[in-house]
Structure formats: structure tokens, C-alpha cells
Amino acid sequence: MNTTYDVKFWEIQHRVGQKTSSYIVRWTVGRFGKSKSFRTKGLATAFLSDLRQAAKQGEAFDLATGLPVSLLAANSSEPSxxxxxxxxxxxxxxxxxxxxxxxxxxxxxxxxxxxxxxxxxxxxxxxxxxxxxxxxxxxxxxxxxxxxxxxxxxxxxxxxxxxxxxxxxxxxxxxxxxxxxxxxxxxxxxxxxxxxxxxxxxxxxxxxxxxxxxxxxxxxxVKWSAPKAATTVDPRTVVNPDQARQLLDAVAKVGRKRGARLKALFACVYYAALRPEEVAALRETNLTLPESGWGLIVLEGARPQATKRWSDSGETHEDRALKHRAKKDTREIPIPPALVAILREHIEKFGTAKDGRLFRTAKEGTYSSSAYSYVWQEARKLALTPSQVASALAARPYDMRHAAVSLWLNAGVPAPEVAKRAGHSVDVLLRVYAKCMDGQHDHINNKINRALG
Incomplete structure (x- = not known):
């Protein structure tokens, strides 16, 4: 592009023809004369004003089109x-x-x-x-x-x-x-x-x-390599069952009411490996809670959190399908007696929202991630040692889901069944939790020895 700062402007000319009249803007760029006609004086005045303003701000003008650089994209048929x-x-x-x-x-x-x-x-x-x-x-x-x-x-x-x-x-x-x-x-x-x-x-x-x-x-x-991202769960974040129980008990002690109302939420993340947005959508109708033995959760959807301006409803939480699943698809998760008891106690103490949701604020809303994360950090201070609090151990509520999946894999539950309950594909499951599958080396070595005879 050839440009110059040598620009001069002339007064707008009014030309009257037999059938129409027009207003002509004239200017020179370098030694080349330029002009553009408009049907009204207002349009011509506005265009000339843009040209003068561009020159005043020190813009270069294109010799071929006569336009300042700032107007080239706007006057091109090609989108910016x-x-x-x-x-x-x-x-x-x-x-x-x-x-x-x-x-x-x-x-x-x-x-x-x-x-x-x-x-x-x-x-x-x-x-x-x-x-x-x-x-x-x-x-x-x-x-x-x-x-x-x-x-x-x-x-x-x-x-x-x-x-x-x-x-x-x-x-x-x-x-x-x-x-x-x-x-x-x-x-x-x-x-x-x-x-x-x-x-x-x-x-x-x-x-x-x-x-x-x-x-x-x-x-x-273009030869460019994206930075390496960690794709596996860090074993240092994973709590053992005793630590998980201590954390859940500590949650109930945070604040006057909020911690007690959230204990069952975190219990669902740990015992059923639910994502926080899946827990947020959980309703009483999704639960089978027998008086003894294992129960069942049938997940129907999720309530992920986002900024209001990007949601359809203008609210921070919206009902959505399960992650990576079709709209009306469901997921079944058998739940151990420990979680059955916690959920039964929660419903007896706090009831449910008008729409059946288990976890809601005093105003029937959904807990924000910042609200339950605050409770979680306070619970960590109560349940863990100072060095553990400073470490990555259960640093986020989501780490309780990692602990659940790691526990299932290390207990010998087949990977396809773990993937089904956690809502993963098998290949993603094994890749993400590869570092958390500990304690099986001797078992695997014995299998190889037997195969070698």
C-alpha cells in the first residue's frame, strides 16, 4: 500500500442536474485529485468530517483510493x-x-x-x-x-x-x-x-x-507448538477414605447453617463421583434411598454455572443435558449405604426446593461455585494439618470426584464400569487417572510371571 500525509480538502460542491442533485466532496492525496458524490449535504458533510479528522490525527492516506487507512476496511466489501x-x-x-x-x-x-x-x-x-x-x-x-x-x-x-x-x-x-x-x-x-x-x-x-x-x-x-498441558490427575490431590470422611464432617461445622446444608452436596461428589453441576441439578425424584443397603442415583441433567450475559435465561445457572450426552440421556450411579444415610438425613432436615432440588440457598437459588468453595476451604482448615492445608491435597471440591474415581479403580472395579458411573469414556478415564492407579504393581507382576510360566 502506497500512502502519503500530503492531503488537501476543498469545499463541498452542489451540483444540480435535470432530474437529481448531488453533493460532491473533493480532496487531493499527493498530486491525485479525489471526489465522491452524495445525495444529501448531511452525508457529504459527515464524510468530509471523517477525512479531516483522520488527517488531524496524523493518519496516512492511501494514494490509490484516497482514503485514510482507518476507512479502508470499512469501505471494502471484505469483512474485517x-x-x-x-x-x-x-x-x-x-x-x-x-x-x-x-x-x-x-x-x-x-x-x-x-x-x-x-x-x-x-x-x-x-x-x-x-x-x-x-x-x-x-x-x-x-x-x-x-x-x-x-x-x-x-x-x-x-x-x-x-x-x-x-x-x-x-x-x-x-x-x-x-x-x-x-x-x-x-x-x-x-x-x-x-x-x-x-x-x-x-x-x-x-x-x-x-x-x-x-x-x-x-x-x-504455521509451525507452532501449544504449551504442554497436564492431562492427568495429580495423585497429591487425592484423599484417602479416612481423610474424605474427616473433611465431610468438618464441612458440617462451617458457619451456622451453610456448612450443614452443603455436607450432602460434597458427599455426592465423593461417594458418587458427581460433577458439581450434576449435584446442582439433583432432585429427590432422581434418588432411590432404601432404609438399608445400596441406593441409586439416576442423573437426568446438570446445572452448570456461567456469567449471566452468556446464558439464555439471563441467570447464572441453567438446566442442561449431561456432559457429552444427548438431551434426554441419563446416567445411573449405584451409591453406598454411607451416602444413602447422608442424603436421607439431609432431606429430613432441610427438605427440598419447590422444584424438588436437593441443594438450594435460602432464596431457593443454586449455590454459586464461590460460595461452596469458601465452605470447602474452611473445612480443609478444620480437618487437615497446616502442611496439608498448604499442599494440593483436596485443594478444590472437584478433587473429591478424583478421589472417588481413583478409589474405584484401585479397588479393582473394571474400567468400563468406572467410566459408566463417572460419565467418562474408557480411554479418557485411563488417560486422566493413569497416575492414580497405584498399588497394583505386585498384582500385575504376578500375572506376567504366571504368563511366562
């Missing part, structure tokens, strides 16, 4: 990266869960502000992310009114965003990969975060291939 990203997010909106929508948008908060031309007057990064989060990446009916600051940020992004075709250049792809490799504070991002954001970028570029923008995915042509 911002426009394509908006289209990508909104076309997937209807079919995705709220948390997946949030993951898509979170990747765009890194990518869109990075894939821009260097125009004067760039807003700060927080303003750019705010206008994307609260306006540009939401369906039109959900968008909030923009403050003057965010309106300016939106207009700057619309002018500065690179054409989508620029991602066909290896240098631009590397800019994108650099952007997803750091946090908003500029530090190295976690491996899982980088891998998730790269996956979103890959899906976006696959859409561009589908729409004939590219003949193949530009990411495939």
Missing part, C-alpha cells in the same frame, strides 16, 4: 476480523451452552484487539475488552447502551480491525498466536487457556475456509 468474529460468535450462539459461548468470547477478547492496524487514538485495552464483552459479541437485543468512552472504543475497532484475509499471512497468524499466549496482564497464560483459545481460533478459520476466504486453514501452515 471484528465483523467475521461477530458473525462466528452469533451463528454458534443458539446451539452452544453458556460456558462455551463464554469460552468463545474470551478468546476474542485476546484476538480482536491484537489484530488491528496501528491507528492513532487507540483506546486502552480494558475499554476495548469491555465494549466487546458488553456489546459487540452479544446478540443485538442483549447489547447494552454504550457510554461515550465505549462508543469511541467501538468506532476505533471498526476502523482499525484488519481484513479477515490478512490472516492468510503467516506473520498475522503469529500475531494471533502471540495474543492468546499471554494473559490480559501480559504474563504467560496457562497451557489449558492457550489451548482452548487456539481451538476457538481454529474453528473460526475453519468457517473462513467454508466461506471460501481461504483454500485451507492458515493455522496449519
Amino acid at each position: 476480523f471484528l465483523e467475521f468474529a461477530q458473525s462466528f460468535i452469533l451463528r454458534r450462539w443458539r446451539t452452544l451452552a453458556a460456558r462455551t459461548r463464554e469460552t468463545d468470547a474470551y478468546a476474542m477478547l485476546s484476538l480482536i484487539p491484537a489484530l488491528v492496524t496501528d491507528l492513532p487514538g487507540r483506546p486502552d485495552d480494558e475499554a476495548l475488552r469491555a465494549v466487546l464483552r458488553e456489546h459487540a459479541l452479544l446478540p443485538e437485543k442483549r447489547r447494552s447502551a454504550l457510554s461515550p468512552e465505549l462508543d469511541a472504543a467501538m468506532r476505533w475497532l471498526q476502523k482499525a480491525s484488519l481484513p479477515i484475509s490478512k490472516l492468510g499471512d503467516a506473520a498475522t497468524i503469529r500475531m494471533a498466536l502471540d495474543a492468546i499466549s499471554v494473559t490480559f496482564a501480559g504474563k504467560s497464560a496457562g497451557a489449558n487457556t492457550v489451548r482452548r483459545k487456539r481451538a476457538v481460533l481454529h474453528h473460526l478459520l475453519e468457517l473462513a475456509v467454508e466461506q471460501k476466504v481461504f483454500s485451507s486453514n492458515p493455522l496449519d501452515g
